[in-house]
Amino acid sequence: MQLGLVHFLILSALLFCLGLYAVLTRRNAVAILMGIELMLNAANINLVAFNKYVAPAALNGHVFALIVITLAACEAGVGLALVLSAYRNLETVHVDEINVMKW
Amino acid sequence: MGQLAAFIVLSIVTLAAAVVVVGSGNIVRSALSLIPTFLGITGIYILLQAEFVAGIQVLIYAGAITVLILFVIMLTEHGSGVRFRQVNEQVPLGMIVAGALAAFLIATFVTTAWPTSSGALPQYTASGVGTTFMTNMVLVFEATSLVLLVALIGAIVIARRER
Amino acid sequence: MRELAWLIPVLPLIAFGVIIAFGRRLPGQGAYVAVAGIALAAVLSIGIFVQGLGHTEAYEANIRWVPYGETALDLGIRVDNLATLMLLVVTVVGSMIFTYSIGYMHGDPRYPRFFAYLSLFAASMLLLVLANNLLFLYVGWELVGLCSYLLIGFYFEKPSAARASMKAFLTTRVGDVFMFFGILIVFLTLGTFRFDEIFAKVHEGAFGALTIGGLPLLTVAALLLFGGALGKSAQFPLHTWLPDAMEGPTPVSALIHAATMVAAGVYMVARTYTLFFQSPDHGALTFVAYVGGVTALMAATIAVTQDDIKRVLAYSTISQLGLMMLGLGVLGYTAGMFHLMTHAFFKALLFLGAGSVIHAMHTNSIKEMGGLGTIMPSTYWTFLIGTLALAGVFPFAGFWSKDEILLEAYHHNTVLFVMAALTSLLTAFYMFRVIFYTFTGSLRNRHAHPHESPPVMTRPLWVLAFFSVVVGFVGAPFVGAPIKHFIDFEGLEHVPFSMGMALFGTLVAAVGIGAAAAVYHWKVVPASTLRRAAGPLFTLVSNKYYLDELYDLLFVRPTVAVARFLRNFDVYVIDMIVNLVGFVGIGLARLYRVFDQYVVDGLVNLVGWIAKALGSTLRYVQTGRAQNYLLAIALGVIVLLAAGLFR
Numbered sequence: 040m041q042l043g044l045v046h047f048l049i050l051s052a053l054l055f056c057l058g059l060y061a062v063l064t065r066r067n068a069v070a071i072l073m074g075i076e077l078m079l080n081a082a083n084i085n086l087v088a089f090n091k092y093v094a095p096a097a098l099n100g101h102v103f104a105l106i107v108i109t110l111a112a113c114e115a116g117v118g119l120a121l122v123l124s125a126y127r128n129l130e131t132v133h134v135d136e137i138n139v140m141k142w
Numbered sequence: 143m144g145q146l147a148a149f150i151v152l153s154i155v156t157l158a159a160a161v162v163v164v165g166s167g168n169i170v171r172s173a174l175s176l177i178p179t180f181l182g183i184t185g186i187y188i189l190l191q192a193e194f195v196a197g198i199q200v201l202i203y204a205g206a207i208t209v210l211i212l213f214v215i216m217l218t219e220h221g222s223g224v225r226f227r228q229v230n231e232q233v234p235l236g237m238i239v240a241g242a243l244a245a246f247l248i249a250t251f252v253t254t255a256w257p258t259s260s261g262a263l264p265q266y267t268a269s270g271v272g273t274t275f276m277t278n279m280v281l282v283f284e285a286t287s288l289v290l291l292v293a294l295i296g297a298i299v300i301a302r303r304e305r
Numbered sequence: 306m307r308e309l310a311w312l313i314p315v316l317p318l319i320a321f322g323v324i325i326a327f328g329r330r331l332p333g334q335g336a337y338v339a340v341a342g343i344a345l346a347a348v349l350s351i352g353i354f355v356q357g358l359g360h361t362e363a364y365e366a367n368i369r370w371v372p373y374g375e376t377a378l379d380l381g382i383r384v385d386n387l388a389t390l391m392l393l394v395v396t397v398v399g400s401m402i403f404t405y406s407i408g409y410m411h412g413d414p415r416y417p418r419f420f421a422y423l424s425l426f427a428a429s430m431l432l433l434v435l436a437n438n439l440l441f442l443y444v445g446w447e448l449v450g451l452c453s454y455l456l457i458g459f460y461f462e463k464p465s466a467a468r469a470s471m472k473a474f475l476t477t478r479v480g481d482v483f484m485f486f487g488i489l490i491v492f493l494t495l496g497t498f499r500f501d502e503i504f505a506k507v508h509e510g511a512f513g514a515l516t517i518g519g520l521p522l523l524t525v526a527a528l529l530l531f532g533g534a535l536g537k538s539a540q541f542p543l544h545t546w547l548p549d550a551m552e553g554p555t556p557v558s559a560l561i562h563a564a565t566m567v568a569a570g571v572y573m574v575a576r577t578y579t580l581f582f583q584s585p586d587h588g589a590l591t592f593v594a595y596v597g598g599v600t601a602l603m604a605a606t607i608a609v610t611q612d613d614i615k616r617v618l619a620y621s622t623i624s625q626l627g628l629m630m631l632g633l634g635v636l637g638y639t640a641g642m643f644h645l646m647t648h649a650f651f652k653a654l655l656f657l658g659a660g661s662v663i664h665a666m667h668t669n670s671i672k673e674m675g676g677l678g679t680i681m682p683s684t685y686w687t688f689l690i691g692t693l694a695l696a697g698v699f700p701f702a703g704f705w706s707k708d709e710i711l712l713e714a715y716h717h718n719t720v721l722f723v724m725a726a727l728t729s730l731l732t733a734f735y736m737f738r739v740i741f742y743t744f745t746g747s748l749r750n751r752h753a754h755p756h757e758s759p760p761v762m763t764r765p766l767w768v769l770a771f772f773s774v775v776v777g778f779v780g781a782p783f784v785g786a787p788i789k790h791f792i793d794f795e796g797l798e799h800v801p802f803s804m805g806m807a808l809f810g811t812l813v814a815a816v817g818i819g820a821a822a823a824v825y826h827w828k829v830v831p832a833s834t835l836r837r838a839a840g841p842l843f844t845l846v847s848n849k850y851y852l853d854e855l856y857d858l859l860f861v862r863p864t865v866a867v868a869r870f871l872r873n874f875d876v877y878v879i880d881m882i883v884n885l886v887g888f889v890g891i892g893l894a895r896l897y898r899v900f901d902q903y904v905v906d907g908l909v910n911l912v913g914w915i916a917k918a919l920g921s922t923l924r925y926v927q928t929g930r931a932q933n934y935l936l937a938i939a940l941g942v943i944v945l946l947a948a949g950l951f952r
Binding site: 041042043044045046047048049050052053054055056057058059060061063064065066067069070072073074076077080083084087088090091092093094095096097098099101102104105106108109110111112113114115116117119120121122123124126127132133135 | 145146149153156157160161163164169172173176179180183186187189190191192194195198199202203206207210211214215217218226227228229230232233235236237239240241243244247248251252256257258259261262263267270271274275279282286289290293294296297298300301303
Binding site for chain 3: 242249250
């Protein structure tokens with residue numbers, strides 16, 4: 040059996056759904072951020088895999104993967120800053136307790 | 143065959159570590175499990191001949207982001223300890239949805255006829271990536287740098303302790 | 306001076322307004338304002354009178370009221386000798402009465418209002434006198450009627466006073482309706498209200514041979530106008546209100562019966578004398594004369610039987626007004642007006658004297674009085690002067706004017722002359738009956754403590770007494786009878802003074818006085834014997850010929866019956882229909898209410914309920930938790946994928 044595109048896609052789908060599960064079920068904002076990182080990595084796998092199997096000449100997949108990594112770093116920085124700020128003001132990092140914007 | 147075996151090993155490492163990340167009741171263990179996950183993904187990248195992306199992945203994900211997350215966990219220790227319930231009431235529903243989504247996604251990927259090309263990547267991709275950034279993607283490159291700057295300032299402003 | 310004539314009615318009107326507005330805060334609680342108003346008017350009147358002695362032409366001032374088409378209605382005032390004489394009488398006598406009222410009304414709870422009404426009364430009368438057109442005359446006429454209503458009913462808490470004021474108002478209104486139609490006929494025929502234009506057109510024969518119902522239209526118009534005078538001057542058959550009007554305060558009686566209201570009728574006839582005079586064969590004048598004669602005689606007989614001092618004077622007034630009408634009717638234009646003037650003075654005097662007596666005795670009945678001559682000398686002597694003047698004794702004022710009327714009647718119509726002579730005889734008799742009952746003999750009511758009235762009341766009496774003595778001399782032949790030149794109707798010849806008639810008049814008065822003295826002073830024949838001898842005749846006369854009862858039967862009861870019937874109709878038929886309509890409306894409304902409540906409201910509530918139920922169900926979706934939303938998004942993605950797979 041030859042290693043092909045579909046294998047990488049299945050891996051990324053599983054990784055993505057694990058990340059989604061974390062985002063859906065974890066109460067801790069940091070854990071949710073970790074889930075998001077997993078989902079972004081799943082997307083990156085796809086980008087790089089498509090680059091190799093669909094359009095090997097262009098290298099656009101790699102470039103996008105790099106940009107996603109950059110933005111993921113930004114997202115992690117800003118997101119964790121928000122978590123810190125919320126913790127400092129509300130003394131919790133559990134998202135179901137943070138409901139000041141509900142009403 | 144060697145490639146397939148490598149892929150399976152790397153996949154198992156990645157997914158197993160990811161399961162620990164997602165499922166562990168100890169947040170610190172979750173954070174630490176991110177490292178094998180990211181490293182596994184790095185292996186996948188190498189398998190896909192993306193050595194520059196793999197290098198960046200190691201540097202930023204396995205290095206910077208994981209360390210950042212560990213710092214935040216320690217700074218918020220009152221909210222992140224094991225004595226708290228770590229999951230909400232959506233666990234069964236979320237499990238079903240995630241599972242279903244995975245099933246459907248896989249079904250879709252399998253049934254779709256992908257327009258695969260027979261061409262090959264260059265021997266070293268790093269210089270190609272650099273050329274692309276400086277030619278076709280220069281605008282995106284600049285915009286990304288701007289976003290980085292904004293995120294930097296924003297993170298400082300948000301996380302700063304108020305006087 | 307004549308240019309200021311318009312001020313004369315305006316001054317009392319201002320006084321009226323000021324008193325109504327400020328009332329008790331004014332000096333003397335408004336009384337001084339009223340007196341000042343009328344006194345200023347009197348001063349102006351005297352000035353106009355003195356100025357008017359010289360010339361005979363009239364002064365007129367007009368304002369354009371309604372322009373229509375080519376012509377316009379001009380209304381204004383007219384100052385001629387007739388008006389000047391009336392102005393003088395009204396303002397001078399009025400001033401005396403106003404002054405007297407200060408004392409008489411003292412302590413009355415509605416003191417300022419009384420003077421306000423008096424002022425309005427005077428203003429109305431003066432407007433009536435000065436009017437140069439029928440419209441202003443009518444306005445003044447009705448205002449006078451209104452004021453008399455207010456003043457007769459001044460003690461409106463007394464039922465009899467309220468009834469009397471109502472009676473006066475309604476009775477005179479009957480006459481006023483006639484007068485209104487008379488004015489309409491004149492206006493529709495001649496197209497003007499102004500007297501000078503009316504007279505000029507009548508002289509030209511504008512009425513011509515117009516007839517209505519077989520009678521000449523001019524005669525009909527004159528008689529309709531005379532209808533107003535019938536009511537206002539209390540002539541038969543509309544005289545019944547005047548004796549009842551004695552319910553008002555005594556100064557009001559004096560004002561109404563001497564100077565103003567009742568004189569208005571006579572004045573109006575004199576003012577429109579041309580209409581009467583020009584009627585074919587003097588038909589209207591003859592009617593006036595006979596009405597006057599009948600009234601004079603009837604009222605004089607009733608006066609003999611009355612015991613209420615004010616009622617005697619009231620009937621005396623009716624009788625004297627009849628004499629004036631008689632005088633006017635027998636072409637004695639000057640005589641009638643002359644008698645009006647002298648009568649105004651001595652009748653005002655008599656009423657004020659009677660008021661003084663009533664003030665002292667607190668009763669009106671002459672049977673309870675007696676011997677007041679020594680207790681109240683001022684009142685006694687002035688009252689005596691007034692009585693002598695009224696009885697027509699030489700040289701008092703009444704003598705000269707009554708003599709003129711007798712003379713004119715004698716030369717015109719024997720029947721009327723006999724009526725006038727009999728009236729004179731009875732006048733002397735009943736007036737001295739009052740004198741003997743009131744002022745001579747001894748006090749019959751042991752509980753009364755009479756006293757002389759205060760100077761503010763007796764001084765006007767003396768002033769009026771003075772006038773009652775001297776005012777007649779303006780008609781005396783040995784001073785040239787200036788009244789005959791002053792008040793003169795064009796085309797009438799004066800009957801020359803006759804010594805025989807003067808002696809006859811004196812004789813008649815003397816017989817009347819003697820008879821009264823014989824019955825009531827020396828008691829040669831006691832009054833009760835006479836009364837029994839007269840029998841049914843006395844009953845008839847003392848009940849005022851049953852005229853009140855007759856009117857009651859003929860007019861009041863049918864009117865009340867019709868009114869009652871209409872009320873019942875109103876209550877049972879119209880109200881029922883109205884109620885039925887209302888009931889049906891209510892029933893429909895109830896039905897609609899049910900519909901509204903259960904159907905319309907039900908629908909509205911249903912819509913609201915649905916919205917509420919939906920909202921309360923769906924609000925659980927809005928949890929505010931991003932993870933729930935994300936779950937929904939994931940489900941959506943699954944659905945999309947499924948749709949893509951099982952296409």
